[in-house]
Amino acid sequence: MSPVNTPTHDASDEAQKPSRRRFLQSAAAAAAVTAAPLAHAQQPVAATPANAPMPPAAVPMPVRLTINGHPYELQVEARTTLLDALREYAGLTGTKKGCDRGQCGACTVIASGRRINSCLTLAVMHDGESITTVEGLAPDGDTLSPIQRAFIEKDAFQCGYCTPGQLCSATALIAEYRAGDASAATADVRFRPAQLSDDEIRERMSGNICRCGAYPNILAAVKSVASGNA
Numbered sequence: 001m002s003p004v005n006t007p008t009h010d011a012s013d014e015a016q017k018p019s020r021r022r023f024l025q026s027a028a029a030a031a032a033v034t035a036a037p038l039a040h041a042q043q044p045v046a047a048t049p050a051n052a053p054m055p056p057a058a059v060p061m062p063v064r065l066t067i068n069g070h071p072y073e074l075q076v077e078a079r080t081t082l083l084d085a086l087r088e089y090a091g092l093t094g095t096k097k098g099c100d101r102g103q104c105g106a107c108t109v110i111a112s113g114r115r116i117n118s119c120l121t122l123a124v125m126h127d128g129e130s131i132t133t134v135e136g137l138a139p140d141g142d143t144l145s146p147i148q149r150a151f152i153e154k155d156a157f158q159c160g161y162c163t164p165g166q167l168c169s170a171t172a173l174i175a176e177y178r179a180g181d182a183s184a185a186t187a188d189v190r191f192r193p194a195q196l197s198d199d200e201i202r203e204r205m206s207g208n209i210c211r212c213g214a215y216p217n218i219l220a221a222v223k224s225v226a227s228g229n230a
């Protein structure tokens with residue numbers, strides 16, 4: 001007969017006891033698993049042979065534009081923005097690059113009657129179109145356009161960096177208003193407002209940022225031309 005309170009020796013209990021040896025074995029196994037992908041990632045990249053062929057260079061494409069009434073044929077890469085084509089290929093640096101990502105409006109030009117951010121569009125997409133830049137707003141070399149005169153009279157700029165885009169945008173804005181286009185600020189889109197309100201002008205010019213804060217004077221200049229007082 002076996003004693004009632006004699007502890008029994010169970011091999012499975014022994015297996016479940018933590019032991020220093022068992023801990024070290026499992027830690028080593030975990031480290032090996034964790035290190036495996038890293039070791040793979042650190043494999044040296046095969047060096048490119050010196051005589052390997054170079055990838056083909058981007059092939060220039062012809063783009064025909066009428067810019068400020070003059071024909072141009074530019075050879076540009078397909079990735080060239082209209083802004084870079086105007087500035088770097090046509091040599092018309094009046095159009096400014098502010099953000100190069102469609103946020104400031106400094107690059108505004110008029111393409112086939114519509115104002116656009118020229119940094120957000122490719123030159124090849126405008127093949128055959130007419131583009132108006134700030135250099136083309138004046139009807140001739142000596143006479144300023146009404147909006148250009150109004151900007152001077154109303155002191156609508158300080159550093160002037162945003163001004164080419166503001167002038168192109170304001171020129172198109174007035175044409176849009178006279179053609180009956182509504183804006184997000186138009187109270188009733190079935191009717192063209194008799195006068196452009198300050199809110200209408202602010203909304204329609206909202207894509208053009210002025211870091212100098214010349215907004216009140218820009219508004220006054222646009223208003224004077226839109227109302228026929230300039």
Ligand code: FES
Pocket residue numbers: 096097098099100101102103104105106107108117118119120
């Ligand atoms: S440069 Fe095009 S929007 Fe700023």
Ligand code: FES
Pocket residue numbers: 156157158159160161162163209210211212213214
């Ligand atoms: S006049 Fe300086 S950013 Fe507009």
